[in-house]
Amino acid sequence: MALGDKAFDGGESDVGYDEDCADDAPKATRALCIAAPLPADNATRTIPVPAWKQLPRGIDNALGQRVVKPLVAYSGGAFDVDSILSTAFTKGQAGQIVEITNWNGTPDDNAITIAFVGTNGLDDPDAGPPKWNGEDVWRPKSEIAGYPHYQGYVSGGILVSDTRLVGDEKLDISLLDSNGVAQTFRIQARLMARVGTLDKSHLSLTSYGRWDLAEALENRKTIVDFLAGPDPGDGGNFLNLTLNDQMNELFTAAADLPFTGSTLVDLSGDTQSPCSAISLALQTDAYPIKVARAQ
Numbered sequence: 001m002a003l004g005d006k007a008f009d010g011g012e013s014d015v016g017y018d019e020d021c022a023d024d025a026p027k028a029t030r031a032l033c034i035a036a037p038l039p040a041d042n043a044t045r046t047i048p049v050p051a052w053k054q055l056p057r058g059i060d061n062a063l064g065q066r067v068v069k070p071l072v073a074y075s076g077g078a079f080d081v082d083s084i085l086s087t088a089f090t091k092g093q094a095g096q097i098v099e100i101t102n103w104n105g106t107p108d109d110n111a112i113t114i115a116f117v118g119t120n121g122l123d124d125p126d127a128g129p130p131k132w133n134g135e136d137v138w139r140p141k142s143e144i145a146g147y148p149h150y151q152g153y154v155s156g157g158i159l160v161s162d163t164r165l166v167g168d169e170k171l172d173i174s175l176l177d178s179n180g181v182a183q184t185f186r187i188q189a190r191l192m193a194r195v196g197t198l199d200k201s202h203l204s205l206t207s208y209g210r211w212d213l214a215e216a217l218e219n220r221k222t223i224v225d226f227l228a229g230p231d232p233g234d235g236g237n238f239l240n241l242t243l244n245d246q247m248n249e250l251f252t253a254a255a256d257l258p259f260t261g262s263t264l265v266d267l268s269g270d271t272q273s274p275c276s277a278i279s280l281a282l283q284t285d286a287y288p289i290k291v292a293r294a295q
Contacts, residue, residue, distance in 0.1 A: 033258045033275040039249050047074045047246040049253040060279035063211060066254035067278070071227070071243075079227050092122040092130045092138075098203060098286050099144055100159075105200060107157040114161045114194075115149045116169075118142070123292040134288040142294045152194075159198040159205070169209075189280065203286040210277035213255045220247045254278045 035052065042048050047070050052062070071079045089095045097117040103109050118141040122130060130136040152161030163169070169189050189209040196205035224243040231237040231244075259277035 033256075033273055035256060035275050036252045038253060045246065045249070046242055047071070047250065049249055052256065060256060061208070061281040062254040062256045062278050063280040067250050070250060090129065092125070092136070095119055095121060095138070096284075097138055097140055097144075097289070097291065098205070099291075100198075100203075101149075103154065107154060107199075109154045112152050112154060112159070113149050114152050114159075115144060115147045117144050117147050130289075132287045135290065137290045137292050139292040140294045144291070144294075154198055157197055157199065159194070159196050159203065161194045163192050163194065164209075201288065204283070205286060206281060206283045208279070208281040210257045210259060211280050212259050213251060213276050213278060214259075216251045216278060217248065220244070220251065223247065251278065 038049050038051065039045060050066050050070055052066065097119050099115040099117060101113045101115075103112045119138050120141060121138065123137040123139040148163075150161050150163045152159060154160075169192050189211050192207055192209035194205055194207045196203055221244065224240055224247055225231075228239040228243050229237060231240040235241060255275035255278050257275060257277040257279050258273065
């Protein structure tokens with residue numbers, strides 16, 4: 001299957017984990033690390049940093065709630081991150097291949113194998129947008145056998161793949177900006193897990209985990225250049241300069257989890273260290289495809 005669209009869900013997703021144990025804490029607060037305070041000038045900032053709040057059942061999605069949502073609000077909808085990513089996916093210009101093997105094809109299977117494979121899109125970029133009819137041919141970036149393969153199961157039509165013990169996962173996303181220039185940024189995530197509804201014609205998958213704050217800050221310029229267009233160097237792109245100034249605070253204040261750790265919830269860790277990761281939840285839809293050999 002190949003991903004047909006992607007959504008950050010505006011931070012209000014009710015699918016995921018209570019990674020910081022906030023729902024079990026005496027008050028709605030982070031439990032595993034110390035969060036950065038709101039900027040002193042927050043009330044007068046161009047893009048105010050939203051105060052942290054507990055989502056339903058303690059589920060964490062700071063990337064959507066405290067980074068994507070303020071950007072969309074500031075731009076009046078022009079920075080519709082969900083739409084930007086989904087458009088590239090539906091046109092076959094970017095995406096990810098999901099390989100499911102050893103599945104019996106029914107709503108219940110206690111042992112399946114799943115892999116998440118990088119792809120630049122359709123095997124023939126001149127063939128037009130994908131038809132999503134099971135006949136589209138996508139090309140992986142490298143041989144599928146070289147990607148990690150995870151164990152999972154399907155119960156009542158719900159696929160579950162717990163990939164937290166694997167360690168870091170890196171997803172490089174290449175998208176064309178408004179000038180037609182390819183911008184590539186990386187999401188380095190840890191303690192990822194996946195859950196979603198599965199049948200033979202469709203997979204609706206939610207992935208959740210934590211994004212390394214240092215990686216987010218390192219990708220700031222690329223993300224800003226993609227959203228606002230690059231600055232020519234003379235300060236002529238006011239929007240670019242504004243976002244560059246604001247994004248650092250948005251990312252830093254959004255951090256709500258430690259990036260280290262080998263378990264999803266580890267209350268024995270150092271709770272006095274600054275938060276170094278941003279919780280995230282990404283919802284995607286995938287459809288059957290054919291796969292070409294990697295070149």
